[in-house]
Amino acid sequence: MKKIVISLSAFLILGLQATDINTNMHTMKEGLESIQDGFLYNSQEAVASGIVQIKKANEIFHDKDSVAKYLPEDKKKLVGVTLLSAKRLSSDLDAMSEYLAQGNMLEAAVLHSDIIKDCTRCHAIVRGW
Numbered sequence: 001m002k003k004i005v006i007s008l009s010a011f012l013i014l015g016l017q018a019t020d021i022n023t024n025m026h027t028m029k030e031g032l033e034s035i036q037d038g039f040l041y042n043s044q045e046a047v048a049s050g051i052v053q054i055k056k057a058n059e060i061f062h063d064k065d066s067v068a069k070y071l072p073e074d075k076k077k078l079v080g081v082t083l084l085s086a087k088r089l090s091s092d093l094d095a096m097s098e099y100l101a102q103g104n105m106l107e108a109a110v111l112h113s114d115i116i117k118d119c120t121r122c123h124a125i126v127r128g129w
């Protein structure tokens with residue numbers, strides 16, 4: 001009985017964690033799309049709201065432990081660079097926000113590709129690419 005309860009709770013915890021990250025990443029994807037739409041359709045509001053969405057979702061990666069749990073065993077040693085990708089994402093979003101506040105859409109748009117790179121740097125490690 002005890003065994004069943006333990007494995008059931010482990011199952012629930014793992015299940016919840018999986019749902020969590022997917023929901024969170026879905027928000028990141030929506031934020032990225034909003035940024036892209038903003039530049040394509042010339043809407044500063046869409047860019048600004050995309051930035052906020054991604055920044056909020058990125059808060060789950062606040063220290064090494066919060067990143068390490070998503071890394072496969074053989075990639076755990078890369079936790080530092082993985083955390084760095086989240087930090088760089090955050091600072092690139094801040095820079096984009098800053099350019100937006102100055103009304104400098106061109107420089108803000110240049111950062112779009114850096115942001116996609118930041119997403120990919122972490123995914124590459126998490127997925128063992």
Ligand code: HEC
Pocket residue numbers: 021022023025026028029032054061067070082083085086089115116118119120122123126127
């Ligand atoms: C610090 C790490 C990290 C960063 C940065 C990151 N992600 Fe992810 N992402 C993950 C993890 C972990 C998963 C789940 C494992 C997987 O899909 O390989 C994931 C999965 C995803 C998925 C698939 C979710 C699903 O339901 O299958 C999408 C979409 C996604 N991320 C979007 C983004 C976008 C957009 C950005 C950048 C704005 C981003 N991510 C930045 C770690 C990160």
